[in-house]
Amino acid sequence: MIEFIKNRLSVKIFENRNLMGEAVATAVSERINELLSKQPFVNIIFGAAPSQNEFFQALVKKDVEWSRLNAFHMDEYIGLDADAPQGFGNFLKERLFDKVSFNTVNYIDGNAGDYKKECLRYTALLNKFETDIVCLGIGENTHLAFNDPHVANVDDPYFVKRVDLDLQCRTQQVNDGCFKELNEVPTHALTLTLPALLKAPYAFCTVPGEKKANAVLLTLSEHITDNLPSTLLRIHENAILYLDDQSSALLDNKFL
Numbered sequence: 001m002i003e004f005i006k007n008r009l010s011v012k013i014f015e016n017r018n019l020m021g022e023a024v025a026t027a028v029s030e031r032i033n034e035l036l037s038k039q040p041f042v043n044i045i046f047g048a049a050p051s052q053n054e055f056f057q058a059l060v061k062k063d064v065e066w067s068r069l070n071a072f073h074m075d076e077y078i079g080l081d082a083d084a085p086q087g088f089g090n091f092l093k094e095r096l097f098d099k100v101s102f103n104t105v106n107y108i109d110g111n112a113g114d115y116k117k118e119c120l121r122y123t124a125l126l127n128k129f130e131t132d133i134v135c136l137g138i139g140e141n142t143h144l145a146f147n148d149p150h151v152a153n154v155d156d157p158y159f160v161k162r163v164d165l166d167l168q169c170r171t172q173q174v175n176d177g178c179f180k181e182l183n184e185v186p187t188h189a190l191t192l193t194l195p196a197l198l199k200a201p202y203a204f205c206t207v208p209g210e211k212k213a214n215a216v217l218l219t220l221s222e223h224i225t226d227n228l229p230s231t232l233l234r235i236h237e238n239a240i241l242y243l244d245d246q247s248s249a250l251l252d253n254k255f256l
C-alpha cells in the first residue's frame with residue numbers, strides 16, 4: 001500500500017479493488033465502533049454505486065452493532081420505477097440494508113410528486129440525525145453524489161435539492177453497466193448538496209477502476225473549487241481517499 005497526504009486529504013493506494021474494499025470496511029467499522037463507545041447511535045450516509053461494491057461486501061461481515069446505526073443515502077433518480085434495480089435506494093437495499101439490521105434506513109423518494117416537499121422532509125431527517133460518517137465515491141466528472149460541476153455549490157443554502165445530470169454523469173451510468181443505453185438514464189435527480197455531504201466529521205471516499213483515473217488526477221492536482229467538486233475533499237478535516245491500481249494509474253512521482 002502507498003500512502004501520501006495532499007493538503008488535508010489522506011490518500012491510500014491498494015494493489016487491487018478487493019484489498020481496497022477490505023481496507024475501507026475495516027477503517028469505517030473501526031470508526032463506527034469508536035463512535036458507538038461514546039454515543040448511542042451513529043448516523044451514516046452511503047453512496048450507491050458499483051465503486052462501493054467491494055467495500056459493502058466487506059463491511060457487512062464486520063463486527064458492528066448495526067442496530068445502533070441510522071442509514072441514509074445521498075441521491076436518487078427522479079422518475080425511475082419504484083422497484084428499478086438502478087434506483088439508489090434499491091441498490092443499497094440489495095447490497096447493504098437487507099444484509100444487516102440497521103436501526104433506521106432512510107430512503108429518498110425519487111417519485112415523490114412534490115419534490116420540494118421531499119427535499120424538505122429529507123433535510124429535516126438529516127438535521128435530526130446529524131451525520132457522523134459519509135461513505136462516498138467520485139464521478140468521472142469529479143462529482144460528489146449528484147453534484148455535477150454545473151450545479152455544485154460549496155455554499156449551497158440547501159441540504160437536498162433537485163438537479164439535472166450532465167452528459168458525462170449520465171454516460172458514466174452506462175459505462176458502469178447500470179443502464180444499457182444513455183436514453184434510459186434519467187435526466188434529473190434529488191441529491192444531497194456539497195454542504196450536506198462535507199459537514200460529516202468523517203469522510204471515506206472509495207474510488208476504484210480505470211475510468212476514474214482522470215478524475216483522481218484532477219482531484220489531487222487542480223485548484224480546489226466546486227467546479228471540480230471532489231477537490232473539496234482536500235480541505236475536509238478528516239477525509240481519506242481509497243484508490244486501487246487502476247484509478248491511481250495517472251498519478252506520477254510528484255504525488256507518490
Ligand SMILES: O=C(O)[C@H](O)[C@@H](O)[C@H](O)[C@H](O)COP(=O)(O)O
Nearest residue numbers: 047048049050051137138139145
Ligand atoms: O450515490 C452515489 O454514490 C453517487 O451517485 C455518485 O457520487 C457515485 O458515488 C459516483 O458517481 C461513483 O459512481 P460509480 O461507482 O458508478 O462509478
